[in-house]
Amino acid sequence: MNSELIVFLVLSLVAIATALGMLFSKNAVYSALFLVLNFVTVAVFYLLLGAPFLAMSQITVYAGAIMVLFLFVIMLLGAENLKPSNALPWQKPLAILLSVILGVEATYLLLARARSSLSVTSPDAALNTMDSLRNMAETLFSQFLLPFEITSILLLVAMVGAVVLTRAEKGAAK
Amino acid sequence: MTTPTYTDFYTLLPYLILTVWACVLLLVDLFIPVGRKGITAFLAALGIAVTLGFSITQIGAESVGFSSMVALDGFSTFANILLLSSGLFGIALAYGYTQRFNMVRGEYYILLLFSVSGMMLMAQANDLIIVFLALELLSIPLYVLSAISRKLTSEESGVKYFLLGAFASGFVVYGTALIFGATGSTNLAAIFAQAAAGVTSGLLLTIGAALLLVGFGFKVAAAPFHMWTPDVYQGAPTSVTAFMAAGAKIAGFVALFRVFATAFPSLAPELTTILWALSAVTMILGNLTAISQTNIKRMLAYSAIAHAGYILMAFVPYGNAKVAPTAIAAGLFYLVAYAVSNFGSWGVVIALEKAEGKGLEIEDYAGLAKKYPALAAAMTVFMLSLIGFPPTLGMVGKFYLFRSALAGGFPGLALIGLVTSLLSAYYYLRVVVNMYMKEGDPEIEREPWLALTTGFTAIATVVVSFVPQFLFMLAYTAVMR
Amino acid sequence: MLLEYIAIGVMILVATLIAFIAIGLGGLFGPKKPSAEKDTPYESGMNPYGEGTRRMPVRFYLVAVLFILFDIEVVFFLPWAIAFRQLGLFGLLEMVIFIVILLIGYVYAWKKGALEWE
Numbered sequence: 001m002n003s004e005l006i007v008f009l010v011l012s013l014v015a016i017a018t019a020l021g022m023l024f025s026k027n028a029v030y031s032a033l034f035l036v037l038n039f040v041t042v043a044v045f046y047l048l049l050g051a052p053f054l055a056m057s058q059i060t061v062y063a064g065a066i067m068v069l070f071l072f073v074i075m076l077l078g079a080e081n082l083k084p085s086n087a088l089p090w091q092k093p094l095a096i097l098l099s100v101i102l103g104v105e106a107t108y109l110l111l112a113r114a115r116s117s118l119s120v121t122s123p124d125a126a127l128n129t130m131d132s133l134r135n136m137a138e139t140l141f142s143q144f145l146l147p148f149e150i151t152s153i154l155l156l157v158a159m160v161g162a163v164v165l166t167r168a169e170k171g172a173a174k
Numbered sequence: 175m176t177t178p179t180y181t182d183f184y185t186l187l188p189y190l191i192l193t194v195w196a197c198v199l200l201l202v203d204l205f206i207p208v209g210r211k212g213i214t215a216f217l218a219a220l221g222i223a224v225t226l227g228f229s230i231t232q233i234g235a236e237s238v239g240f241s242s243m244v245a246l247d248g249f250s251t252f253a254n255i256l257l258l259s260s261g262l263f264g265i266a267l268a269y270g271y272t273q274r275f276n277m278v279r280g281e282y283y284i285l286l287l288f289s290v291s292g293m294m295l296m297a298q299a300n301d302l303i304i305v306f307l308a309l310e311l312l313s314i315p316l317y318v319l320s321a322i323s324r325k326l327t328s329e330e331s332g333v334k335y336f337l338l339g340a341f342a343s344g345f346v347v348y349g350t351a352l353i354f355g356a357t358g359s360t361n362l363a364a365i366f367a368q369a370a371a372g373v374t375s376g377l378l379l380t381i382g383a384a385l386l387l388v389g390f391g392f393k394v395a396a397a398p399f400h401m402w403t404p405d406v407y408q409g410a411p412t413s414v415t416a417f418m419a420a421g422a423k424i425a426g427f428v429a430l431f432r433v434f435a436t437a438f439p440s441l442a443p444e445l446t447t448i449l450w451a452l453s454a455v456t457m458i459l460g461n462l463t464a465i466s467q468t469n470i471k472r473m474l475a476y477s478a479i480a481h482a483g484y485i486l487m488a489f490v491p492y493g494n495a496k497v498a499p500t501a502i503a504a505g506l507f508y509l510v511a512y513a514v515s516n517f518g519s520w521g522v523v524i525a526l527e528k529a530e531g532k533g534l535e536i537e538d539y540a541g542l543a544k545k546y547p548a549l550a551a552a553m554t555v556f557m558l559s560l561i562g563f564p565p566t567l568g569m570v571g572k573f574y575l576f577r578s579a580l581a582g583g584f585p586g587l588a589l590i591g592l593v594t595s596l597l598s599a600y601y602y603l604r605v606v607v608n609m610y611m612k613e614g615d616p617e618i619e620r621e622p623w624l625a626l627t628t629g630f631t632a633i634a635t636v637v638v639s640f641v642p643q644f645l646f647m648l649a650y651t652a653v654m655r
Numbered sequence: 656m657l658l659e660y661i662a663i664g665v666m667i668l669v670a671t672l673i674a675f676i677a678i679g680l681g682g683l684f685g686p687k688k689p690s691a692e693k694d695t696p697y698e699s700g701m702n703p704y705g706e707g708t709r710r711m712p713v714r715f716y717l718v719a720v721l722f723i724l725f726d727i728e729v730v731f732f733l734p735w736a737i738a739f740r741q742l743g744l745f746g747l748l749e750m751v752i753f754i755v756i757l758l759i760g761y762v763y764a765w766k767k768g769a770l771e772w773e
Contacts (some may be wrong), residue, residue: 036695037654047660053733053734055728056733057730060726060729060730061723061726061730063725064724064726065719065722065723065727066723068719068722068723069716069719069720069723072715072716072719073716075715076715076716078412085502096519110730133733133737133738134734134737134738134741135734136734137734137737137738137741137742138738138741138742140734141729141734141735141738141742141746141749142241144241144243144303145178145239145240145245145749146186146240146241146243146304147303147304147729148239148748148749148753149752149753149756150295150304150308151307151727151731152728152752152753152756152757153193153197153288153291153311153756154307154310154311154314155724155727155728155756155757155760156197156200156756156757156760157285157288157311157314157315157760158314158720158724159720159721159724159757159760159763159764160200160281160284160285160288160318160760160763161285161314161315161317161318162717162720162721162724162769163281163717163764163767163769164279164281164285164318164322165318165321165322165332166713166714166716166717166769167717167767167768167769168324173757177745197759198755200759200763201759202761204762204763204766204767436701
């Protein structure tokens with residue numbers, strides 16, 4: 001047993017525990033906080049897989065910004081303590097059905113993988129260095145230069161949209 | 175490190191001009207007092223006009239730029255010119271409307287500029303990543319514009335459009351991911367090369383292409399992905415509806431054509447059947463549901479759905495190299511015809527609309543002919559054009575569409591198109607009957623830009639229908655590159 | 656390979672420890688004379704009523720959205736900073752354009768009063 005496997009197993013337990021905690025919390029704010037923990041755990045998984053950039057975005061964007069938005073929405077709507085009766089009646093059976101399908105699919109893939117000669121190899125150690133990040137950056141800023149700049153326009157438009165929808169024109173007749 | 179060259183910039187010049195203009199206008203607008211937002215409207219229109227001028231000089235030019243992420247060719251230039259013109263009409267219709275309904279905001283025009291720029295990017299996209307970014311760039315301003323009047327119906331429309339649009343974007347992203355998984359590339363030409371070389375997983379590629387089709391189906395309001403259309407079109411401010419009915423549809427179809435014709439010709443056997451079914455279902459559903467509508471905005475929304483079906487007809491034979499250019503050219507021609515009649519008819523709707531959503535029932539058109547004969551005549555022209563009745567652009571467009579469907583070996587589809595067109599006469603003519611044969615006392619708003627738009631589109635609808643060959647040849651050369 | 660990130664792990668550990676130590680020390684050395692009066696949320700104010708949590712005004716939402724947008728901007732900075740030398744002057748120019756575009760949004764939001772609380 002190498003150290004990575006130990007880290008993986010421990011983190012898996014944490015990830016599953018936080019996911020369950022999120023599902024079964026009665027208070028939506030607790031659910032959201034469990035989700036933050038879950039996101040952070042997943043970010044470490046990304047590090048294990050040799051994807052430091054993904055790990056970093058996972059923490060800044062998901063665990064940071066998106067979760068802040070989640071919390072705001074929960075508090076905005078006063079939805080911390082929704083009664084269970086507010087759930088859609090078909091939601092639970094459907095969710096169970098879908099997760100069973102997903103579980104069967106994952107198990108099948110796992111077994112198929114085990115039977116085949118392909119074995120799961122841990123990613124190259126060299127991958128998980130700053131070099132991989134640097135390579136990604138060089139591709140992003142040369143080949144994908146245009147999408148990168150368009151993203152900034154997209155963010156600008158989103159910003160304008162957010163301001164337009166929440167702020168009335170100053171001095172305009174309402 | 176490769177730095178962009180002149181060719182890169184030239185390829186994307188129309189988009190770049192419009193984007194820079196919009197960004198600068200956003201800052202300039204901050205210093206324009208609330209009472210004088212007409213200046214913003216004028217500057218926005220000027221920006222579009224300048225870009226339009228550049229686009230026209232690019233007719234016949236061909237290049238790719240930014241690591242083949244964007245392409246400039248006859249097709250994209252044709253689409254750019256059409257989209258920019260739609261933007262101009264959109265501003266003309268909005269100018270008076272926003273003042274009358276007390277929703278004047280400089281951002282209206284700026285968001286419209288950004289939306290047009292996204293549509294143009296869509297027309298030039300040569301890579302699925304750009305397709306996705308363009309889709310978002312054209313959609314986000316439309317979501318905001320739908321909700322801009324801050325009335326309950328408008329906000330409902332914005333939220334609905336946003337949720338379903340985000341859902342559709344999800345399909346596009348997922349499809350892109352599967353296609354990337356199958357071929358290892360997001361570049362349209364590279365996807366085709368991989369598929370032709372047979373090194374891909376065919377199933378994965380087909381599923382990916384189908385998911386893209388679903389995403390675009392949402393955008394162009396094709397059945398069964400059309401459910402949002404009536405509510406959004408009805409709730410949004412009418413000037414926004416007019417713009418998005420034309421612009422989003424053009425952009426969606428243009429992207430659909432480029433992606434499918436460039437990247438997936440090898441999937442034609444599977445996809446043709448799907449496209450056939452989509453087209454048929456959309457025509458039937460749109461027209462049948464439109465019959466029972468009493469609200470003109472809802473009726474025109476269902477009419478927009480039905481027309482998505484007609485335009486889809488042009489895509490059905492896309493894998494057949496012999497027929498495809500003519501069919502696609504017919505599709506482009508019909509997009510022009512639809513855009514013109516669309517702006518005209520929504521212009522008339524705007525002229526009759528009153529505060530609190532009054533003046534939007536078809537009964538409110540009773541007696542229009544006696545009091546305002548010119549406006550009633552214009553509306554008649556648009557209704558005839560939407561039916562496909564001579565002498566209008568719509569009739570010529572449908573003729574080309576049905577002809578290409580027949581040439582592609584789909585007589586059944588042409589027949590469905592013909593029957594549904596006859597069916598559609600019932601609800602379009604009801605408006606005409608109301609205007610000419612019923613008694614009533616409608617009031618209209620007289621706004622110079624509105625009058626100019628409806629007048630211009632009405633005349634164009636009739637006049638161009640007498641010399642359609644030249645427009646069709648333009649579309650045809652655009653497709654042939 | 657995770658060893659590369661050991662420094663981050665140590666930092667998290669130390670940060671957590673400091674928090675615990677700060678709270679623990681206070682509990683250890685501080686004088687404790689609890690009474691019912693002292694434990695009320697507002698010791699000398701009026702009695703609290705209603706829920707402890709209440710609905711937040713929509714204004715927070717705008718702040719959150721603006722935060723997300725600038726956060727995503729930051730995500731692009733990391734790879735850019737790491738490859739800064741390789742990217743050279745052109746890379747700098749790219750980032751400047753990116754920042755200028757977002758700066759326009761910032762100026763816009765500022766002028767429109769989106770950052771004011773009124």
